Amino acid sequence: MKKQRLIPPTDCVAEITRRLTTIDANPQLNALLGVNPDALAEAAQYQQLRRRGQLAGPLHGVPLIVKDNIACAGLPLTLGCAALAQLRATADALVVRRLRQAGAIILARANMSEFAFDVRSRSSLGGDVHHPQFPVITAGGSSGGSAAAVAAGMAEGALGTDTGGSIRIPCSYTGLVGLRPRVRRAQMQGIAPLSLSKDTVGPMVHSVQDAALLHAIIHGQMPSTLEPLSLKGVRLGVIRALEGDAPEQRAVWDDALAALRRQGPTLVDIDLPILPEVAIATCLSLYEFRVAFDAWLRQHPGAPDGLQTIVASGQFLPEFMPLLNQMLVSQTLRTPQWLAGRQLRRRLRQTLGLMAEQGRLDGFLYPTVGRIPDSLEKMPPGCAPELAAISGFAAITIPCGVTRAGFPVGLEILSPAGEESALLTLAAACETTFTLS
Incomplete structure (x- = not known):
């Protein structure tokens, strides 16, 4: 098992400073959409606690990157979209609140595929996310900024969201461990939706042990060390x-x-045998996005009043126009196409x-x-x-x-x-x- 990296630093200020230096040295990756301006001040507070022999939790002073569709109170919440550039989160997402309670410092917001639509991370606010080792190749998507940031050493861990592979694809591309937990609707509180049937949030890290740690924390569980397992008999x-x-x-x-x-x-x-059906399945997000996204926008003061308004503004990647026009057609969930997608879901689970x-x-x-x-x-x-x-x-x-x-x-x-x-x-x-x- 790889060594755990998500451990409280002995000098929280020095740790944040080192990570900020790495961020400054890698602007060409387009991995981030912004840095938390209070990160160093938070690190200083955690360092004072450490000097008194107190730890806030298992992530005391650990810097983490968060995908920019996950709300962090007081920071922008843009989904990589120019039309949402002025939107700010008024409260933490549930998973962010739990990270902070465990002592983590939210260091920066990660670039992503705009609206989390794609398996390549390109946004109208951040451009293309580049692979840290192969600069002319994509880091994958839609959580590509999170993956590139961790792989480049901007932090040891990040959160991403996964609807159709958006954690696992960029982690595969960048040599990371990426966990897609099973679907739990409650865990998505404070996270911009793409597909209510498929959205999840999970860790993007260097080891399975670190994935287990972050997974436990964001799900409100007690972290524990994984016990060694022999593969004999498996x-x-x-x-x-x-x-x-x-x-x-x-x-x-x-x-x-x-x-x-x-x-x-x-x-x-x-x-x-069911695999060919999976290969040609139309994504449920095509039918679920507008309904869920419009409801999400209504929860945020100052946000556009709906997807139609964003489309009319033209402030997004033009290449997404055909997809957005398709999504605008769906004003209710229980269409024949949506029901067929849900039926495939049940059959695949059973199979x-x-x-x-x-x-x-x-x-x-x-x-x-x-x-x-x-x-x-x-x-x-x-x-x-x-x-x-x-x-x-x-x-x-x-x-x-x-x-x-x-x-x-x-x-x-x-x-x-x-x-x-x-x-x-x-x-x-x-x-x-x-x-x-």
Whole structure:
């Protein structure tokens, strides 16, 4: 298991200063939309507590990055959109409140795909988020700014949101661990919606242990250290249809499976007949966004009075105009298309659950994305991220190797279990395998 990095610094002021220096040295990444102007003052307060031998919590003085669709009281809340540039959060989102209660310092707001629409992070306020190691390649999306910031050392951890892969795709691209928890509507309080059926919020970090820590904190649970797990006797279903045919990624994937086999689990090839339906499914957000987003705007004084007003203003990326026009048509949820999407969700949950039960599987494995990106343009990730997004089950991506050119490759584990604890324990064991191999 990788060493935990989210630990209280011995000098909170020096830690924040060091991270701000890293931010200043990397403006070309476009990873951030703004820095918290009170971060150093907050660090000074935490340092005074530390001198008195007091810790505010397990994240005392730890700087974190937050995606800019998650409300942080007193800071802008823009979703990367020029039409929302003047909007400020009046209260913390639930997950941010819990981070602060644990002692964390919200250091900065991360750039993102505008409205969280895309698997590439490009916004009218922040431009393209660039990959820290490969500047001419996208960092992925829609939580690409969070991933790029952590990978570049601006912080050891960040929060992102995941609707169709928006945590896991950029974490796969940048060599991070990204957890998509199962859908819990209550946890989205204070977070701008994209799809009420699929939205989640989760950690983007360097290790599974750190993912478990942040996950526990933002869900109001008591953090605990993951217990080591032997992979002997574990049964994992490998969804072969998602392996892709890109040679450079396939070679890393094959090596990762070989490394896992040496640790003793049983890897079972899985045929998922429902997969073609998942691949062509129309995203529920197409029908859910306007209804939820208009309701969200009404909760924020000074915000535009609806999506129609934003579209009329033209203050957003022009390339999103066709999508926004489609979304404007949906003024109610219970359309035939929306009902069909919900039905697919139920069938996929039943299919995965039954396969896991009959095969005595502890989880499903597949590459997080079908291909690695090669430019700043959108690279369709394949339907792998949608398995968790549509089913609502928890999934996590962990780095399992790099290509010859050094580009990270992610392995995703999906768990049909009710809680994330089993998934995190399993992921930690797999992480250890790749660290040692």
